[in-house]
Amino acid sequence: MNVVHGRDHAGDLEVSTEVVVVGSGAGGAVVAATLAEAGMDVIVLEEGGHVRPEEHARMRPSESLRHMWRDAGFTLAFGVGRSPMINVMMGRCIGGSSALTGGVCFRVPEYVLGDWRALGLTDFTPEHLEPYYAEVEENVHVEDVPLSARSRSTQLFGEGAEKMGFSLESMRRNTNGCVGWATCNFGCPERAKMSVDISYIPRAMKAGAAVYSDCLVERVTTNGRRAVGVSGRVLNGPNGAPGGRLTVRAKRVVLACGAMFTPLVLKASGIGKGSGQVGKNLTLHPAFRIMARFEERVAGWNGALQSAYSSAFEPDGIQLNSVFVPPAILAATQPGIADDHVRRAKTLEHLAIFGANLHDEAGGVVRRGLGREPFVTYRMAKKDAAAVPKALRIAGETFLAAGAKEVFLPVLGLEGFSPDEFRKIDLEKISPKRLECTSQHPLGTCRMGVDASSSVVDDRGQTWDVEELYVTDGSTVPTSLGVNPQLAIMTLATRFAQRMADRRPS
Amino acid sequence: MPPEVDAEAHPLVATPSILAGKRNRLPGPAGERRPTGAFPPRSLETMLAMAEAVFSTSERPLPADRLEYLRRELPDLLNRAAPRGRLMFRLGTFAISTIAPLLIGRLPPLRRLPLDVRIRALRKMEASPFVAALIAVRAVLCLVYYEHPDAAAEIGVRVGPNGRLG
Incomplete structure (x- = not known):
């Protein structure tokens, strides 16, 4: 099975599935693989293009910026007051930022977990997370x-x-x-970095997940208080501009667009207004x-x-x-x-x-x-x-x-x-x-917590406002980590996904 | 002559086919370039005029083939930035084009000044409070320029036959 290139798809794209995962980076790929292997019907939508690892391996740095990095690497966070302007680097490709990291894997420091427990997230102990770490570390060959x-x-x-x-x-x-x-x-000339485009995405596809590139999700569609799909545009217009309409009906929606874009999708969908926390708390x-x-x-x-x-x-x-x-x-x-x-x-x-x-x-x-x-x-x-x-x-x-x-x-x-x-x-x-x-570490804009007034998702990653709508990327991290986050993101995503896998969406 | 490298495997400097002006085989089909707000030619000319000044030395001017290489490669990079990124660069190049000449008492635009005057103007700007624009644009110029194999070799980057750096 191959990645479906949205830009090569003529006209509108309309599909139905059991689970739609928006974003193919560290958070989305892990969930897609876990749920597909649990027997669920899964579709992954990625806004960026599909560059095969062997192609990325031959790119010069400036070519990687052109084809793999969001905004060709020129995204800025504007400093307020006496703060500096910060160049924020993110991926926009199958594999997301995972394809562009230095590969560094840190477990969440114990003192950070202590902060999370102080917020009421009492499950988050090293012992509780150990099996999830172990699984991820094996799957992506942490050494x-x-x-x-x-x-x-x-x-x-x-x-x-x-x-x-x-x-x-x-x-x-x-x-x-x-x-x-x-x-x-x-890009690694030896393809030695086990980013999710090399590790989890192929597993998800082998288990039957369909992966679409060049699909821009703009909104979550809901029926009452329940997510029933997503909508957006296929980037199949002239020169990759938004073209056909994208409509995906699903019983479960998983957002993993990263800490910059997941809050935008939620806001555009009118979700999360109650807490006032969507898009805030960025570290x-x-x-x-x-x-x-x-x-x-x-x-x-x-x-x-x-x-x-x-x-x-x-x-x-x-x-x-x-x-x-x-x-x-x-x-x-x-x-x-x-x-x-x-x-x-x-x-x-x-x-x-x-x-x-x-x-x-x-x-x-x-x-x-x-x-x-x-x-x-x-x-x-x-x-x-x-x-x-x-x-x-x-x-x-x-x-x-x-x-x-x-x-x-x-x-x-x-x-x-x-x-x-x-x-x-x-x-x-x-x-x-x-x-x-x-x-390279934007986190925290849809933070996890124990009540709907101060957080966006619960400790299973489900939004407080809408049932069957989950967030599984770095935006859920409740406080700053202080260390490179990709292992933490994949570990949290594994935990979220395994709980989702325990119960099929009705 | 560019160092001999395996064009299929080299990830650090431009391959001979790219230097020859052929289309990049890597996934850059025409379909990927963004259509709206393409980087304006005047801004590009300012960047190239700046490149001539930044990369020339008293021993040699900037070789014409490297300038031509920048002319092809820079728009391909900048056109893929989002509109805000492109706008920032337009503002940056506009600032350089107008402020640098004024700092040495010459009339803008920068690109119309002789090379030695351009160098003087940019040096003055580098020592001024407007240095941020210059640094941002120079960084992008360097990023692309030093991927030219001759430029890389000139600063001591030794490319081995397997494409790795020595």
Whole structure:
């Protein structure tokens, strides 16, 4: 069975099924596979196109942005007050953002689960989640990144960390056969990343699920207080524009469009007004990269893109993650014009990078914007803003401890700093507005909870307002995770799906 | 000459067929390009004028084939951004086109200035409060430009015969 390309389908598309899953990323694919394997009739609808993993494997980064990333990677969350503008990266393809991650898999930290239990979600203990984790980790082949896979960039940061009194731990990733191309975000040439387009989607299809690409869902259709399907447009118009009408009748609707689009679909359907929480509570894990220039050739593109982390500064809301990027992306960070720029670009192979994520408070809101894209605003909490200079200081000093000759901060318009200059600069005085900030972890906009007045879905993922309407993506996460979320999303989706599988929709 | 690579397997630099101006075989059928609000030619010309300034050196101007490569590749990338993303870039290129010349006492647009004056104008803008627009546009230029195999080789990116970087 193959993916049905909506853009090749002439005219309207009208189908009936038992379960329709909207979105083919980490949340949707897991539910689709679980329910199809339980014998249910399942259809998966994906707004993006279908790029086969072997095609994605041959793309350059800029081609991946064109074909796989939403908005060609230019989606922004607008900073409110003294908050930075944040570039939010999301997938728009079969496999969703799962196809574009670094593959990092963290279980939900116990202290975060404690916060969830404090909200009344008392089931969420490590013991309760263990079988769900175990199932997902087996299905997507979660493994430790060996020390040998660490790039020289990561090794240098690790050496500095040891001198600074903290250490790096090996990450776990959903990989099988990684040889360290360091291009995970833009497709794996070895197809070693076990993203859901390689793992769960084929399983769902083998169990009989039908998967449609190029299908834009705009609304959930309801009959009274019960979901009975979805409607939207097939993207089969000229040049991929919305064309034919899309009508799917279903006994159960599962939304897994991600934290930016699930709330928009709910709002467009008039669902969730009671709580006033739809689209609110967005967390992003604002991320910064700190670079350093060494005398030795680093060539950090040799090795796993992400391999090690440190949670030593979690009490300050900071997680340090190894990261690297392909040369063309790295060159894009280099300042200067003409000789100044080219001279700096010629030293790329001497650059090391490390990243810092903030365990942020929910400061974002997703609203309907003009056209199909959301309008996202983000107000960084004072606590989080205070963590930024600390994160920059720690990462910079760590590189200096490893022998870096120059440190580059993610601040618009700032040149590199010599060790002495870096130690003298008052990082507190840098306006957050000038920070170069990214996010790949939008979460929390349809949060799970125990009452309809403060949450959007219950602990089974079902919306409070409408029966047989479920949400199973990262938007259900009740509080910020502080760690990469894909394993948490797949684990929650597995839990939701297994409960759905226990009872067929009537 | 571009480094010899396996065109079928190379994920980091443009393949010979793309450099030759042939249609990208990867899933970029005409059907995927968005029809509305295509990136305006004037904005593209500003970006190319900026590219000439950013990537030229005192030893050589920007090679014509790389400029032509950017002319083909940039619209293909930018046309796939959503309308708001395209608008942001239009505003960014407009800001560069008008503000950079004014900062050195010259009349806009930037693209009409000689190369050496353009370089001076952009350097001035990089040191000004308007640097954000310049950084955003330069980042996109770099992203595409350094996927040209000659440009990649020039900055020391060593592509092995199996396509991996050395």
